[in-house]
Amino acid sequence: MTAYSCRNDYLKDLEDRAALPAGFAVSTAALEFSPREIEGSARMNLTLIALDEPTPLFAAGFTTNRVAGAPVLIGRKRLAEPRLRGVLINNKVANVCAPGGREDAESLLAALAGLAGGRPEEYWAASTGVIGWRLPAEAMRAALPGLAAGLRKESALPAARAIMTTDSYPKLRGAELGGGRITGIVKGAGMIEPNMGTMLAFLLTDIAVDREALRRIWRECLEASFNSISVDGDQSTSDLALIMSSGRIPGVDAADFRAALLAVCRELAADIVRNGEGVGHVIRVVARGADAVLARGAAKAIVNSPLVKTAVWGNDPNVGRIVSAVGDFLSGAAAAAGTGAADLAVSLGGVEVFRSGSFRLDRDKEASLSRYLRDCAQDPAVKGYPQHDREVLIELDLGGKGGAVEVLGSDLSEQYVRENADYRS
Amino acid sequence: MTAYSCRNDYLKDLEDRAALPAGFAVSTAALEFSPREIEGSARMNLTLIALDEPTPLFAAGFTTNRVAGAPVLIGRKRLAEPRLRGVLINNKVANVCAPGGREDAESLLAALAGLAGGRPEEYWAASTGVIGWRLPAEAMRAALPGLAAGLRKESALPAARAIMTTDSYPKLRGAELGGGRITGIVKGAGMIEPNMGTMLAFLLTDIAVDREALRRIWRECLEASFNSISVDGDQSTSDLALIMSSGRIPGVDAADFRAALLAVCRELAADIVRNGEGVGHVIRVVARGADAVLARGAAKAIVNSPLVKTAVWGNDPNVGRIVSAVGDFLSGAAAAAGTGAADLAVSLGGVEVFRSGSFRLDRDKEASLSRYLRDCAQDPAVKGYPQHDREVLIELDLGGKGGAVEVLGSDLSEQYVRENADYRS
Numbered sequence A, B: 001m002t003a004y005s006c007r008n009d010y011l012k013d014l015e016d017r018a019a020l021p022a023g024f025a026v027s028t029a030a031l032e033f034s035p036r037e038i039e040g041s042a043r044m045n046l047t048l049i050a051l052d053e054p055t056p057l058f059a060a061g062f063t064t065n066r067v068a069g070a071p072v073l074i075g076r077k078r079l080a081e082p083r084l085r086g087v088l089i090n091n092k093v094a095n096v097c098a099p100g101g102r103e104d105a106e107s108l109l110a111a112l113a114g115l116a117g118g119r120p121e122e123y124w125a126a127s128t129g130v131i132g133w134r135l136p137a138e139a140m141r142a143a144l145p146g147l148a149a150g151l152r153k154e155s156a157l158p159a160a161r162a163i164m165t166t167d168s169y170p171k172l173r174g175a176e177l178g179g180g181r182i183t184g185i186v187k188g189a190g191m192i193e194p195n196m197g198t199m200l201a202f203l204l205t206d207i208a209v210d211r212e213a214l215r216r217i218w219r220e221c222l223e224a225s226f227n228s229i230s231v232d233g234d235q236s237t238s239d240l241a242l243i244m245s246s247g248r249i250p251g252v253d254a255a256d257f258r259a260a261l262l263a264v265c266r267e268l269a270a271d272i273v274r275n276g277e278g279v280g281h282v283i284r285v286v287a288r289g290a291d292a293v294l295a296r297g298a299a300k301a302i303v304n305s306p307l308v309k310t311a312v313w314g315n316d317p318n319v320g321r322i323v324s325a326v327g328d329f330l331s332g333a334a335a336a337a338g339t340g341a342a343d344l345a346v347s348l349g350g351v352e353v354f355r356s357g358s359f360r361l362d363r364d365k366e367a368s369l370s371r372y373l374r375d376c377a378q379d380p381a382v383k384g385y386p387q388h389d390r391e392v393l394i395e396l397d398l399g400g401k402g403g404a405v406e407v408l409g410s411d412l413s414e415q416y417v418r419e420n421a422d423y424r425s
Helices: A009-017 A070-078 A101-116 A137-149 A157-162 A211-224 A254-275 A292-304 A306-313 A319-332 A363-375 A414-422 B009-017 B070-078 B101-116 B137-149 B157-162 B211-224 B254-275 B292-304 B306-313 B319-332 B363-375 B414-422
Strands: A024-033 A042-055 A058-062 A084-090 A123-127 A171-177 A180-187 A200-207 A240-249 A282-288 A345-348 A351-355 A391-397 A405-410 B024-033 B042-055 B058-062 B084-090 B123-127 B171-177 B180-187 B200-207 B240-249 B282-288 B345-348 B351-355 B391-397 B405-410
Touching: A009 A157, A009 A171, A024 A137, A024 A157, A042 A101, A042 A137, A042 A157, A042 A240, A058 A070, A058 A211, A070 A101, A070 A123, A070 A240, A084 A101, A084 A200, A084 A240, A101 A123, A101 A137, A123 A240, A157 A171, A157 A180, A171 A254, A180 A254, A200 A254, A211 A240, A211 A254, A254 A282, A254 A405, A282 A292, A282 A306, A292 A306, A292 A319, A292 A391, A292 A405, A306 A319, A306 B414, A319 A345, A319 A351, A351 A363, A414 B306, A414 B414, B009 B157, B009 B171, B024 B137, B024 B157, B042 B101, B042 B137, B042 B157, B042 B240, B058 B070, B058 B211, B070 B101, B070 B123, B070 B240, B084 B101, B084 B200, B084 B240, B101 B123, B101 B137, B123 B240, B157 B171, B157 B180, B171 B254, B180 B254, B200 B254, B211 B240, B211 B254, B254 B282, B254 B405, B282 B292, B282 B306, B292 B306, B292 B319, B292 B391, B292 B405, B306 B319, B319 B345, B319 B351, B351 B363
Parallel strands: A084 A123, A200 A240, A282 A391, B084 B123, B200 B240, B282 B391
Antiparallel strands: A024 A042, A042 A084, A058 A240, A171 A180, A180 A200, A282 A405, A345 A351, A345 A391, B024 B042, B042 B084, B058 B240, B171 B180, B180 B200, B282 B405, B345 B351, B345 B391
């Protein structure tokens, strides 16, 4: 397989888009600790995102995993609080089902409130890392005074770097509108990361949006961005996507804000998929001809099929696997009713490969599809990513009514297996 | 990773267990053809399993994939026929959604009936191989006279070999009871095969069981054997499991027959999982404390998680991934109601690692679990397989009522990716 060299454009532009919205500051700190569960030492980053003034304007989405980390359990309760003042983030330890984990997190937030002002209930926690390990609460507590004293208003980039685990580059996107700004950071590395237990996303804005409107808009944006990517079908115990507004910039139209926010979230979601070291191709599935839930499910079935993923990795246009993955999904989806092979149409790279119950394949088409998978690097819109820029387009029509939904996924490489087999060792 | 050498015991014993039940004969033939879809030539095996006399005693289970092969569509109709006389099996081409595929299959069965006797509707078809290619119907028709003339009553082993695709060894199991016999053959190679579109299983017996009783027993056996294994979560377009009885041996107790049949099916199902070249460990999950459907779903969620599979491949006792996979499954299962982390108990290799919402881990336990994954070859019951003999036991208690169900899966290796990326090229 071709190795794709790092393109520097993405990293060069990062600083330009990293400005914090008005009313926010961030701080980071690093610490060493000895895990109780293994021999040796480990390193953790702490990140604090804080508002100048507590705000009622915040919204969050969480993992739905029944085994949820302590920060998720705490956050779900914090949603009902009148105000939010900041969030304390750590990497390396996910704080999931560890003895005393919830008490550890609550006591760190109380200590933080003592240092940075406000009530403990105005602070959120977010953790990512190994599932099952205990937080090194004493070492973290010792780092809090420096963290609180180090708040800076210039750039979100230190925070985007500090929340990384095995991410291979910081992920940061921004937009400006109506004199205000949206800045988003995210961690989570498509192919190799969900095992550490997390996609964390933090969206900061100074644009004032009514609390209830913000919560509705946030739900819609999550569905069409972070909930429309899939790397290996595993949902972590700790996913959190939190938006906070300082409310400094009034008068922006809610529809304009929603569109800008969705664009930022979609860019961040794509960054996650593109991140994995093992990714050779991003797979973009555009599905239509059914209600959005069914269409999204069928699209996810394609990007989650190990057989589709390995074929794409090998530049093999094995369209039988694509159609089979859809058929298997439909057999388990009550809403699919009688939808069957006769209703499906599938294209790969814009070339029709299946329609009206039959494959549309011949030797020339097979050869040209192989070249497409090998060379599909040429869409200018996907250039400039650090790892690679190959993207495969699969279009699916389910034969009924309904507009297009998009899902991003990735291929499955030997490197994915290698990295995930060795991860904790 | 250690490479496990081929143990010869399994293959040495094959001939001993290959005897056909009374009333059956098999024949095989090979042919070369030029696929319309690619350059060059390909090789196909034909297999005929025939009864001396047509029988009303048969039952079948099929894939539920909405995109189903022509033989599946034909077989579903044949279930209502009063009698079955034989089945014509080919490998290399799955005959799924290929133009004219159903007509090709029907016309071959008609030609076979002309040669071997009986009506066309008394013959079944079964195909496995590349999805989307057309059957080489002319070349197959030309081979039918030789196939029909070559029927032999001695051994099922030639059929077990001829139905293989990328299987690395023939899979054949048998049992004797009440003066009669059950002989089963199956194809399907855990890790690398479902892409060719199929698990095919053929169970032959001379024990007389009432048609309706046979159909009920067959459903129950399928659920607890072939439907309780999972290699990569992809269900093919062509799965078929067919049982036929010549009815020569009356008077066997139905419960005894059911028990023997289930044992044979479970051995064949385990053979499928063990078969893959890329398999380093078989993963056996025993789940209890919920109704069978929920318990089986949770167990499959574990063996289908890429993160669990890669960790097991790497001998990493990453129990966080196991618990997370269960929690993720429960979040999507309506029947799970309020089941959460507090209800779960998980053991790995007999060692408790999670209970009452908390991990039970320390440095010594982690080290001993790593050794277990590396060395878990010592269960005498799993010795003697060609590829390897490592099996990992994961036990899950969901905290409610319900007896144990078992699911077999496999780890995920770099070799799986390599073989599936390159398969059609």
